[in-house]
Amino acid sequence: MTSLPLISFDAVSVDFAGRTALRDVSIVLHQRRIGVIGSNGSGKSTFARMLNGLVSATSGTVRVHDLDAARQAKQLSRKVGFVFSNPDAQIVMPTVAEDVAFSLRGRGLSRTEVDDRVASTLQTYGMSDHADAPAHSLSGGQKQLLALCAILIGRPDLVVADEPTALLDAANTRRIGNHLLDDLEQQLVLVTHDLRLAARCDVVLRFDEGRLVESGDPTSVIERYEREHA
Amino acid sequence: MIAVYRPGSSLLHRMPAGLKVLGFMASALAITFTAGSVWTQPVAAVLVCAGYLVAGLGLREILRQVWAVRWVILIMLVTQFVFLPPVVASANTGRVVTIMVLAALITLTTRIPALLDATESSLAPLRRFGVNPAGVGLVLGMTITTIPVIAGFAATIREAQRARGVPVRITTFAVPLLVMSLKHSDDLADALTARGAG
Numbered sequence: 473m474t475s476l477p478l479i480s481f482d483a484v485s486v487d488f489a490g491r492t493a494l495r496d497v498s499i500v501l502h503q504r505r506i507g508v509i510g511s512n513g514s515g516k517s518t519f520a521r522m523l524n525g526l527v528s529a530t531s532g533t534v535r536v537h538d539l540d541a542a543r544q545a546k547q548l549s550r551k552v553g554f555v556f557s558n559p560d561a562q563i564v565m566p567t568v569a570e571d572v573a574f575s576l577r578g579r580g581l582s583r584t585e586v587d588d589r590v591a592s593t594l595q596t597y598g599m600s601d602h603a604d605a606p607a608h609s610l611s612g613g614q615k616q617l618l619a620l621c622a623i624l625i626g627r628p629d630l631v632v633a634d635e636p637t638a639l640l641d642a643a644n645t646r647r648i649g650n651h652l653l654d655d656l657e658q659q660l661v662l663v664t665h666d667l668r669l670a671a672r673c674d675v676v677l678r679f680d681e682g683r684l685v686e687s688g689d690p691t692s693v694i695e696r697y698e699r700e701h702a
Numbered sequence: 703m704i705a706v707y708r709p710g711s712s713l714l715h716r717m718p719a720g721l722k723v724l725g726f727m728a729s730a731l732a733i734t735f736t737a738g739s740v741w742t743q744p745v746a747a748v749l750v751c752a753g754y755l756v757a758g759l760g761l762r763e764i765l766r767q768v769w770a771v772r773w774v775i776l777i778m779l780v781t782q783f784v785f786l787p788p789v790v791a792s793a794n795t796g797r798v799v800t801i802m803v804l805a806a807l808i809t810l811t812t813r814i815p816a817l818l819d820a821t822e823s824s825l826a827p828l829r830r831f832g833v834n835p836a837g838v839g840l841v842l843g844m845t846i847t848t849i850p851v852i853a854g855f856a857a858t859i860r861e862a863q864r865a866r867g868v869p870v871r872i873t874t875f876a877v878p879l880l881v882m883s884l885k886h887s888d889d890l891a892d893a894l895t896a897r898g899a900g
């Protein structure tokens with residue numbers, strides 16, 4: 473476990489036009505599965521989006537796997553796979569296979585190499601039958617699986633998922649949750665309102681009004697959160 | 703509105719994407735520049751039908767493609783009838799429809815990544831004029847992907863308004879559609895950046 477690379481935040485604050493989204497966050501993370509919880513507007517997404525350079529710090533430094541998030545945002549976006557909540561807004565190309573293949577563009581791979589990797593990735597996630605289906609015709613759960621395929625085919629070092637199951641039913645939540653929590657080898661940051669998924673992480677962070685108010689053992693962090701919001 | 707790849711093994715499916723793109727461009731130019739001739743439209747129509755038959759798509763598919771762009775056709779006809787003699791207006795519209803049906807034949811028989819590569823290499827000479835071929839290809843692919851999503855928004859808004867008894871008016875319809883579409887394009891931009899295309 474300790475061999476996993478580090479994520480470190482050092483006195484990080486983020487302001488959006490006068491609104492403070494994150495206040496003075498400092499933490500070092502080396503666990504494989506990192507859960508992030510907190511109320512709406514508490515800064516979870518801002519925290520997650522810093523990990524791939526979508527948001528940069530107003531002050532302080534963020535380092536992700538030996539990269540400086542502010543200065544090496546381009547390299548970072550290649551190393552980090554990001555799953556959003558809205559499945560529709562992640563699909564870029566018309567069919568399932570085309571969308572997954574899109575992630576490999578510009579990597580100098582041959583056509584057959586791309587096709588092989590697409591086929592095996594779809595196979596792994598049980599999506600082979602949908603390879604040539606128009607992506608928009610899939611169900612919500614299948615679209616999130618597609619988003620996952622599209623990210624994992626790029627072999628990222630870190631997967632960040634921002635409420636990936638927010639729009640899914642119970643069965644698909646479990647399915648996507650299992651893929652993320654059980655099947656991945658790489659480090660995972662999972663932002664979620666589903667406390668059952670958070671409980672399966674190795675460490676849980678809780679945000680409140682932009683502050684990192686707690687981090688540690690999932691059971692105790694979640695218990696206190698539930699008590700305070702009862 | 704824009705056709706999505708249909709797997710197949712016809713001659714057209716197997717033809718290199720670049721050749722198809724060039725063929726399409728040449729045909730579109732030919733149709734445009736021979737507009738004066740009475741032969742243009744019949745010849746083009748026969749060739750398009752032949753193309754759909756060779757691709758194994760059948761002639762019904764042409765009707766489906768025309769039906770898919772019926773609003774575009776209507777708008778073109780109406781606006782042109784105001785300014786032009788009816789014969790010219792119909793001929794112009796006929797030409798544009800033929801070109802659209804031909805474009806659909808290309809997207810129906812070509813995988814988008816192949817199409818993007820082909821478009822990018824055929825646009826490469828324009829690089830010196832400041833055109834970014836990769837950008838053009840990406841926009842093309844994303845347009846095809848986004849159209850059904852926007853159509854879905856439109857359907858959602860119509861349903862929600864019907865449920866609340868809101869009369870169908872262009873303003874009550876266009877504003878929420880614009881808001882949803884802008885939100886979508888924001889999200890899509892994030893996803894693109896996250897996927898390394900930004």
Ligand SMILES: Nc1ncnc2c1ncn2[C@@H]1O[C@H](COP(=O)(O)OP(=O)(O)O)[C@@H](O)[C@H]1O
Binds near residue numbers: 488513517519
């Ligand atoms: N792009 C932005 N522009 C302005 N304010 C933003 C932006 N993104 C987030 N915020 C604000 O920052 C705060 C934290 O938001 P966010 O990180 O999205 O919280 P969460 O994901 O926990 O709901 C909120 O008050 C939100 O309104």
Ligand SMILES: [Mg+2]
Binds near residue numbers: 518
């Ligand atoms: Mg959020």
